[in-house]
Amino acid sequence: MSGRPTIACVIGTRPEAIKMAPVIAALRAAGWARCMVVATAQHRGLLDQMLDRFAITVDHDLDLMTEGQAPADLVARMMPSLDAVLAGEAVDAVLAQGDTTTVLVAALVAFHRRIPFGHVEAGLRTGDLSRPFPEEGYRQMVARIAHWHFAPTAGAADNLRAEGIREDRIHVTGNTGIDTLLDTVRRLAPPAMPDGRLLLLTAHRRESFGPPMRDIFGAVRDLVERHADVTVLYPVHPNPEVGACARELLAGHARITLLPPQDYFDFVALMREATLVLTDSGGIQEEAPALGKPVLVLREQTERPEAVAAGVARIIGTRREAIVEAAGRLLDDPREYRAMARGVSPYGDGHAAGRIERILRQSLRALQPSPD
Numbered sequence: 001m002s003g004r005p006t007i008a009c010v011i012g013t014r015p016e017a018i019k020m021a022p023v024i025a026a027l028r029a030a031g032w033a034r035c036m037v038v039a040t041a042q043h044r045g046l047l048d049q050m051l052d053r054f055a056i057t058v059d060h061d062l063d064l065m066t067e068g069q070a071p072a073d074l075v076a077r078m079m080p081s082l083d084a085v086l087a088g089e090a091v092d093a094v095l096a097q098g099d100t101t102t103v104l105v106a107a108l109v110a111f112h113r114r115i116p117f118g119h120v121e122a123g124l125r126t127g128d129l130s131r132p133f134p135e136e137g138y139r140q141m142v143a144r145i146a147h148w149h150f151a152p153t154a155g156a157a158d159n160l161r162a163e164g165i166r167e168d169r170i171h172v173t174g175n176t177g178i179d180t181l182l183d184t185v186r187r188l189a190p191p192a193m194p195d196g197r198l199l200l201l202t203a204h205r206r207e208s209f210g211p212p213m214r215d216i217f218g219a220v221r222d223l224v225e226r227h228a229d230v231t232v233l234y235p236v237h238p239n240p241e242v243g244a245c246a247r248e249l250l251a252g253h254a255r256i257t258l259l260p261p262q263d264y265f266d267f268v269a270l271m272r273e274a275t276l277v278l279t280d281s282g283g284i285q286e287e288a289p290a291l292g293k294p295v296l297v298l299r300e301q302t303e304r305p306e307a308v309a310a311g312v313a314r315i316i317g318t319r320r321e322a323i324v325e326a327a328g329r330l331l332d333d334p335r336e337y338r339a340m341a342r343g344v345s346p347y348g349d350g351h352a353a354g355r356i357e358r359i360l361r362q363s364l365r366a367l368q369p370s371p372d
């Protein structure tokens with residue numbers, strides 16, 4: 001390495017853009033490194049929406065999304081494509097976030113080229129390789145070969161220690177998604193006062209396709225039928241499996257609105273207006289508590305136990321009666337509601353990206369040969 005080091009930030013999906021945006025901004029502002037952004041674009045439309053929103057300029061766009069892409073096919077196409085970028089540029093470090101195919105391939109390609117890899121949002125675990133699938137397996141595999149493990153919480157760091165990761169490679173930074181959230185909230189106009197109560201829904205996980213998703217949507221219909229003042233807004237994920245099921249079971253009800261995927265600022269504004277958030281998303285489990293909104297998690301388990309432990313999120317699974325019961329209780333009982341609607345942010349304080357930038361600066365300086 002000579003002169004300014006080059007750090008490649010690899011992103012592929014909407015949440016990766018949201019969570020890498022502050023890291024890219026911090027590296028670019030600090031200026032000691034060249035921050036090169038590589039978009040695999042494993043999701044095209046949702047990624048582009050966020051690249052625009054956060055004004056992320058992309059140096060290499062691999063444009064890999066195809067219709068109905070299977071994970072194996074995506075891995076097979078992404079490996080040579082990303083490797084060619086690293087072969088053509090003198091890259092000193094590679095960073096990627098989370099648990100997607102993009103993160104797995106970025107770590108593996110960096111490993112083959114002996115380039116240190118930094119895993120942003122390291123150490124999240126359910127311990128069950130089938131849930132979430134394939135993400136849990138990807139997280140575990142990436143941990144074997146990462147050089148820097150940027151853990152969002154002390155619990156995530158403990159998970160890494162339990163797998164034998166060296167102490168000096170683990171850094172508790174907070175989640176960069178909270179940096180983006182708090183920065184966004186500062187820029188938004190004050191929230192509107194909605195009529196009635198808003199229930200905000202998102203559901204798109206692969207393991208919920210089929211009967212669990214039909215159960216979720218059935219529960220949502222039951223809830224609006226039982227609560228005359230409740231309106232549901234559902235930004236529908238573009239995966240065709242999700243859209244078809246949502247239209248079949250939710251369209252045509254006056255108080256249920258299916259929306260296209262929302263711009264991030266608009267979505268944060270909706271979270272602020274919501275009474276209750278029902279979701280199977282990872283990032284929304286982190287964001288809603290920071291905004292003081294109770295979250296009911298439509299999964300059987302979570303890799304984000306901190307909000308559950310703090311009493312501001314609950315795992316309720318995907319059974320229709322369980323969802324109706326848990327959401328109904330919060331809608332009917334103001335004391336239960338208040339107990340969950342406390343603004344706590346177990347996942348970060350808004351300064352994670354700055355910590356990552358400083359750790360990389362010190363660490364890459366230490367790796368650099370001295371001038372004489």
Ligand SMILES: CC(=O)N[C@@H]1[C@@H](OP(=O)(O)OP(=O)(O)OC[C@H]2O[C@@H](n3ccc(=O)[nH]c3=O)[C@H](O)[C@@H]2O)O[C@H](CO)[C@@H](O)[C@@H]1O
Nearest residue numbers: 015097098099100132135235261262263264267281282283
């Ligand atoms: C298994 C798992 O949990 N994996 C996660 C998965 O991410 P996810 O489940 O969080 O993904 P989504 O739900 O798609 O996105 C959520 C984000 O999008 C914003 N949003 C939402 C709707 C909308 O209409 N407009 C928006 O702007 C919203 O505020 C939030 O920030 O991959 C990540 C990357 O590797 C991982 O970090 C993460 O563990």
